[in-house]
């Protein structure tokens with residue numbers, strides 16, 4: 001999604017702004033631009049990659065100590081230079097960059113056009129620059145506060161005016177913004193990754209905040225000009241953590257990091273001797289945990305797949321009814337929240353707009369809301385009543401991998417926590433923890449098969465369709481495997497509960513159709529054997545993920561990937577790894593951009 005960087009201070013800003021944009025590339029974008037104050041406001045924009053912007057600015061005068069920059073992910077109007085941000089008013093006195101959507105832009109535009117404003121882009125954002133110019137009377141922050149009362153929609157906004165060359169005014173409603181504090185230099189970004197190389201002291205703006213940045217300081221007020229104080233946070237991620245560390249792609253690095261990130265997720269939270277978990281972030285007493293009557297889990301995409309696994313785990317082991325909802329559906333229907341309902345909200349970024357709004361809706365209906373997020377200080381983390389950080393570290397590849405396995409790890413911990421306050425025995429709790437501690441090493445064994453998986457990828461790289469089948473805990477993994485493949489390779493892929501195949505998808509099976517079957521040795525093993533036979537009888541190609549030493553399904557399969565044995569409830573953490581690697585290799589063989597697949601964004605901050 002769109003990204004914002006801004007700087008005002010005592011050093012040339014152009015290179016820092018462009019480097020900041022590069023750190024936001026992972027969010028997905030299709031054009032970029034920069035504006036620097038030097039005598040007037042100089043704007044440069046380019047379609048495509050940031051390297052194009054560098055080409056456009058080479059040799060140009062971009063000296064200046066205050067500037068803003070943007071990566072755009074098209075919503076209103078195609079990706080081209082005119083629609084790229086920054087946008088300015090007719091005289092180029094006002095320049096803005098904007099994330100979000102101005103819903104009443106057509107009405108505002110009509111009004112402004114009637115008083116002589118000429119618009120050149122198809123965007124909704126351009127109207128903001130003209131509105132500010134229309135109402136400007138010498139003080140930029142006053143003007144921004146005034147015009148925001150006229151605007152409907154969402155914004156993360158940064159504005160400069162030629163008459164106040166050292167000032168950036170920022171405003172937030174529904175689209176994240178973070179302010180970085182430096183020495184005689186202050187920073188603005190839509191994502192802390194953009195400014196991490198410059199400062200680690202940040203404050204997060206809240207919805208309704210307007211911030212004024214100058215080299216001397218930062219003031220935050222409400223849009224009605226009430227002074228506000230915002231807590232200063234120290235960021236403990238460093239730049240190395242968001243770089244590739246010797247891997248050709250972030251996605252591969254993140255797949256290979258999983259033994260560590262899963263350990264980071266459970267470290268300090270398992271109590272091996274007590275067979276229990278310590279999740280202080282939930283801020284719930286034993287009595288409160290026992291009183292939970294129903295759980296609703298809200299999420300989107302990959303996080304939704306983790307949520308589905310959460311349902312299977314919690315219902316089986318803790319006996320609490322769980323409902324998993326797509327956040328986008330939950331927020332617009334009339335969900336029933338009864339007393340005793342706790343709502344878990346799962347989001348890697350903590351900024352997904354549908355998930356955030358669903359969380360707000362759940363709270364309005366009386367639920368306690370608990371966030372499971374990765375990004376510290378994200379909106380969902382801050383707005384939830386309490387929550388658990390999954391500790392996967394920065395995930396840069398657009399396709400989620402390590403965040404998924406960390407989400408699942410946390411859901412496993414949560415399951416034991418809830419179950420031990422109900423019927424789960426001490427011995428069972430101890431056994432689960434023992435097996436969980438072995439998972440990172442078992443993942444290492446699967447990662448060693450990457451070359452073998454590459455060979456399988458070579459066979460199937462040109463197919464048009466793929467079917468993924470699993471039962472029980474492996475059904476959400478089938479969904480996740482199919483999503484991973486389609487989003488980075490653009491091969492159409494579907495995940496199905498294996499038994500559902502005969503209710504429709506079996507019609508698709510022919511010798512050209514690869515079917516990936518996850519058939520680890522759990523309660524559903526005998527049943528899934530039957531499903532494999534059904535595919536075989538129709539000459540479909542079978543790639544199977546089986547437990548080590550398995551014979552019968554392996555003999556029926558065209559390709560076999562073995563994974564180590566574990567408890568059924570932990571197997572998903574293992575089974576998903578070969579599926580991530582298969583998608584990665586297939587996408588790469590097809591020449592696709594695995595880290596930034598087309599049309600996708602890392603943080604989906606629009607509906």
Ligand code: F6R
Nearest residue numbers: 301302303347348349352399400
């Ligand atoms: C898929 C993927 C997306 C996200 C979804 C929710 O690989 O990354 O499906 O899972 O957009 O994002 P978060 O978890 O940030 O709310």
